[in-house]
Amino acid sequence: MTNGTIMIDETPSIRFDHAGFSYAAEPHAGVRDLTFDVPQGTVLLLCGESGCGKTTVTRLINGLAPHYFDGTMTGTVQVNGVDTRATDLAGLARHVGSVFQNPKSQFFTLDVTGELAFACENLGIDPDEIRRRVAETASDLRIGDLLGRDITALSGGQRQKVACAAVCTAGPNIMVLDEPSSNLDASAIADLRAIVARWKARGHTVVIAEHRLYWLDGLIDTAMVFRNGRIARTMTGDELHDLADDECRRLGLRPTRADRIAPATAPATATVATSVTSPTNPAESWRIERFSYTYRHAPTPSLDIPSASLPARAVTAVVGLNGAGKSTFARCLQGLDRRAKGTLIAPDGERLDRRDRLHTCFTVMQDVNCELFTESVLDEVLLAETDDTNDTNATRAHGILRDLDLTEFADRHPLSLSGGQKQRVAIAAALASNRPLLIFDEPTSGLDRRHMEQVARLIRRIAEHERRTVVVITHDPEFAALACDHMLTLDSGHVVSARPLDAEGRAELIDRLTA
The missing domain is CATH 3.40.50.300 (P-loop containing nucleotide triphosphate hydrolases)
Known part of the structure; x- marks a missing residue:
């Protein structure tokens, strides 16, 4: 070079x-x-x-x-x-075929079969040839069981596979x-790796x-x-x-x-508070009672948690495969939907129903575009604050922006920023809020190493120095190993394990998120 x-x-x-x-x-x-x-x-x-x-x-x-x-x-x-x-x-x-970070942004139809055929139809390919290509591609990428399915009902990993298949049917040799x-679990990443390997074996050029x-x-x-x-x-x-x-x-x-990926011991920025925030100690935990959530027209609940605990003043990683119920769990915890059932009991014994939780929790959603409302990055942070002193608000907001390398974007419209920058703006708003329980759904999606570690340090600071409780839904093993004290594992809408992230727990965490 x-x-x-x-x-x-x-x-x-x-x-x-x-x-x-x-x-x-x-x-x-x-x-x-x-x-x-x-x-x-x-x-x-x-x-x-x-x-x-x-x-x-x-x-x-x-x-x-x-x-x-x-x-x-x-x-x-x-x-x-x-x-x-x-x-x-x-x-x-x-x-050239393109697969974007958020596959939803490139879908044009409502069902998988139509999506795989769409590009071919635009190219004027013969219908019989289109049907052949759709069947062949679905077989090659092992998504035959998804044909005819509603795209909006698919998991993130399934959508990513459909996006890859949709570009394959058009027949480009550059991907x-x-x-x-960024939003895939270990199983979906393994499938994505297999797709890239298949493209490579067939002589395609792949740019990632x-x-x-x-x-x-x-x-x-x-x-x-x-x-x-x-x-x-x-x-x-x-x-x-x-x-x-x-x-x-x-x-x-x-x-x-x-x-x-995994540090051999607890991160230097962390104090793993197992002794004072054990999940089994009700006085030091947020307790969950009878959480359930049933999607419209679904015959059974997608989330069913009779009881569980979140250690107070600590950072809990909620992990599990795509479709395990993690984002649904976040919706219930926040109380964002009337279909969310159950009670959250604060460490002081206060019982919080769904409406109460709306004012107790602050959520950074997986798709941050859904929660950026104002005309500037600074206003986005100020909106999240509840302090009545404007000078104090502005000083604290500017400090948060500085900590997240967002000062130069203070006057920019949030939606004009890159994906990673928008992610940090949403995190800044969460930090600015005075809510005692913060929920982050895939907070490091699209973040590079420096900013991922920066977010990990800030989240640790929230738990350790501001004494707030943080729940992180994540597939990111590097971030989880740095930031989290505890792990809650979901499968098919149920809690299957809960444990502190000591050395053995972190090894299990890395194995779950990379294997």
């Missing part, structure tokens, strides 16, 4: 020639002067801290930049010899995935922008680390595998192997 230039093959499937893109709304964001070739059949990893430019690279490959996102493009990008700037999105769809593992790296170990041919819109380092998959942890940290990367 010379000045960000990588020459790999004379007949690449992807070619960047002094390519750059700057967004109209953010002239300093984007990428600059990238020159590299990617040969057919390569699995290319794009990594680096949030805002480094990796998502912009994926948009240049699939044509969303400049055809969808407003901005200025320089240089050229070619896919299979086709100039992306000179070809419309419909033409590029024949060459682009942006943060594909990702923060969570361990699941890609052994699949990557080339890794590009981005910083400030440029390529900071390029390495082979083997070099990425062998990268020392201190070098990963310097580059802003999460651990590259599963065996490097």
Whole structure:
């Protein structure tokens, strides 16, 4: 590599020639002067801290930049010899298939079969050929049991599989995935890995922008680390595998192997409060009684918890496979839905019904777009505060923004930010609230290593110094090992285990979230 230039093959499937893109709304964001070739059949990893430019690279490959996102493009990008700037999105769809971080944002139909057929129909493919492709793809990706199902009723992992299948049916030989593992459990990640391996074996070029790296170990041919819109380092998959942890940290990367995730002992920022917050001690716990939730038209409850405890002034990880009932549990705990049944008993003995819990809990939802309401990031944090002294509000809000590296975005509209930045804004609002019980549903989705560790430290501070209780629903093993004191495991809407995260408990946690 010379000045960000990588020459790999004379007949690449992807070619960047002094390519750059700057967004109209953010002239300093984007990428600059990238020159590299990617040969057919390569699995290319794009990594680096949030805002480094990796998502912009994926948009240049699939044509969303400049055809969808407003901005200025320089240089050229070619896919299979086709100039992306000179070809419309419909033409590029024949060459490039894209799977986004949130697959819901790319679905056009209501059922799985229709979704798999949709792209082929737009390309004018013969109906008999479409049916053949749908059946073949469903068989290849092992989703035959999902055909005909309502997409909105699927789990996150199932939706991700459907998104992968939908791009396969159109027949592109370049696949682009942006943060594909961010909301998936260990089983769904294993399935996603198998899909990528199958694409690679068939000679497809696969480009993956990702923060969570361990699941890609052994699949990557080339890794590009981005910083400030440029390529900071390029390495082979083997070099990425062998990268020392201190070098990963310097580059802003999460651990590259599963065996490097779990700390051997409790994190230095944590005081594992097992002795004072045992789940079996009612005086030091929030107690759950007869929690249940039944979705409309469902014959049986999706959540059924006769009793359970959440240690007070501690951080509890709620874990389980996609569809185990974790997000439903959060809805019941917060009392967000009238179908949520049951009582929460505070450590002081106060009994809280659903309406009471609305004013006791604060939830950061998995899809943060649903809870950003104001015109600026600062106003979003101020809205969450309940202090009556405006000066105090502003001072504290600015301090929270500083702690989460959001000061420069204080006047920006929250919905104009990147996914990881919006996630941190929602977390900032939760920190600003004075609620005694905070619930985070996948708080590190889309966060790089530095910001993931930053959020872990802040959540520990909430429990230890502000003496509030935190419940974290997570599939993120690195974050859970750093931030949490206890683990509550759900399966099919039931609590199957509850234990402190001592050394043995953390080993079990990592095994559950990575195996």
